Amino acid sequence: MKNNLSNIKKAKYYLDKDECIAIPTETVYGLAGNAYSDKASLRIFKLKKRNKKNPLIVHYSNLEMLNKDCFINSEFNKLYKKFCPGPITFVLKLKKQSNISKNVTNNKKTLAVRFPNHPKTKKLLKSLNYPLAAPSANISTKISPVSKRDVKEEFGKKIKFILDGGRSKIGLESTIVSLVGKTKILRLGGIENSKINKVLNKNLKFHKTNNRIAVPGQSRLHYSPGIPIRLNVSKPKPYEAFILIKKRNKTFKNYYYLSKTKNLKQAGRNLYKTLRIIKNKNYKSIAVEQIPNIGFGETINDRLKRASVK
Ligand code: TXA
Ligand code: MG
Numbered sequence: 070m071k072n073n074l075s076n077i078k079k080a081k082y083y084l085d086k087d088e089c090i091a092i093p094t095e096t097v098y099g100l101a102g103n104a105y106s107d108k109a110s111l112r113i114f115k116l117k118k119r120n121k122k123n124p125l126i127v128h129y130s131n132l133e134m135l136n137k138d139c140f141i142n143s144e145f146n147k148l149y150k151k152f153c154p155g156p157i158t159f160v161l162k163l164k165k166q167s168n169i170s171k172n173v174t175n176n177k178k179t180l181a182v183r184f185p186n187h188p189k190t191k192k193l194l195k196s197l198n199y200p201l202a203a204p205s206a207n208i209s210t211k212i213s214p215v216s217k218r219d220v221k222e223e224f225g226k227k228i229k230f231i232l233d234g235g236r237s238k239i240g241l242e243s244t245i246v247s248l249v250g251k252t253k254i255l256r257l258g259g260i261e262n263s264k265i266n267k268v269l270n271k272n273l274k275f276h277k278t279n280n281r282i283a284v285p286g287q288s289r290l291h292y293s294p295g296i297p298i299r300l301n302v303s304k305p306k307p308y309e310a311f312i313l314i315k316k317r318n319k320t321f322k323n324y325y326y327l328s329k330t331k332n333l334k335q336a337g338r339n340l341y342k343t344l345r346i347i348k349n350k351n352y353k354s355i356a357v358e359q360i361p362n363i364g365f366g367e368t369i370n371d372r373l374k375r376a377s378v379k
Contacts, residue, residue, distance in 0.1 A: 084103055097214060100117060240339065262275065303358065
């Protein structure tokens with residue numbers, strides 16, 4: 070490879086060779102590979118130590134390419150118009166003639182698709198003649214990465230290239246909406262349910278499921294810093310790191326703030342970063358104060374609950 074290539078061209082160079090690289094998105098960084106390639110998609114599972122039954126999200130930059138792989142419907146059109154590119158993932162019916170690798174879907178007849186909103190990744194996707202399978206760029210069950218540095222911490226030299234796109238603006242994964250059968254919200258995320266409901270004129274709630282086949286990644290320990298977490302705490306133990314939603318006048322060394330003024334978006338953006346900092350400081354446990362369970366706070370609480378599964 071020529072050294073003077075732009076970073077986007079370097080990224081393309083590796084992807085065209087069926088390698089996996091990390092890409093920035095507005096939600097979290099993804100571990101990306103050619104979604105049409107059996108080899109590249111298998112690599113993603115290996116690197117992430119991910120259960121093969123857990124299908125991958127595929128990233129597109131235009132509807133033309135998506136139309137080759139999936140059926141769309143009127144609800145998709147409405148949501149796409151309002152939120153894409155952006156932090157929303159759609160589960161759609163896969164077309165028989167699609168070239169998506171069977172590894173990506175685990176042989177299922179549906180595909181999760183997303184149009185990420187990050188200038189570098191958009192440019193990269195436009196330069197490719199295939200979409201990118203890209204789960205979050207962390208080892209399975211661990212904290213998702215929101216910067217180049219986080220990805221390095223997860224994979225070290227095991228991945229060939231990280232396309233640096235700065236810190237992820239949203240900092241939490243996309244909202245997943247299933248449009249196959251009855252419309253459902255499968256994962257809380259970067260777009261609040263209320264906004265989706267407004268567009269669809271519905272009253273959908275987060276569809277909690279214990280069915281690992283329906284949403285494999287939704288039912289077990291996830292987003293974990295690897296140490297115990299206690300939620301809704303008002304008084305932390307002296308040895309605990311204490312995560313607070315809003316900056317206090319009186320502060321202590323073990324206090325970590327998610328936002329200055331109880332701003333839930335800012336708190337969401339800081340959540341994974343804060344968990345990673347605490348983990349690296351070798352605390353033995355974490356306490357978190359109560360986070361309002363409204364709007365984006367619902368997504369934050371969802372991630373905290375999963376991170377605290379024993
Ligand atoms: O914001 C995001 O969505 C990030 C960025 C990189 O795009 N990606 C991400 O991917 O969070 P991942 O793999 O960490 O989470 C995707 C979730 C998993 O829980 C997986 O089980 C679910 O989507 N999923 C994938 N394909 C599915 C399908 N066909 N039906 C239902 N759920 C699916
Ligand atoms: Mg993930």
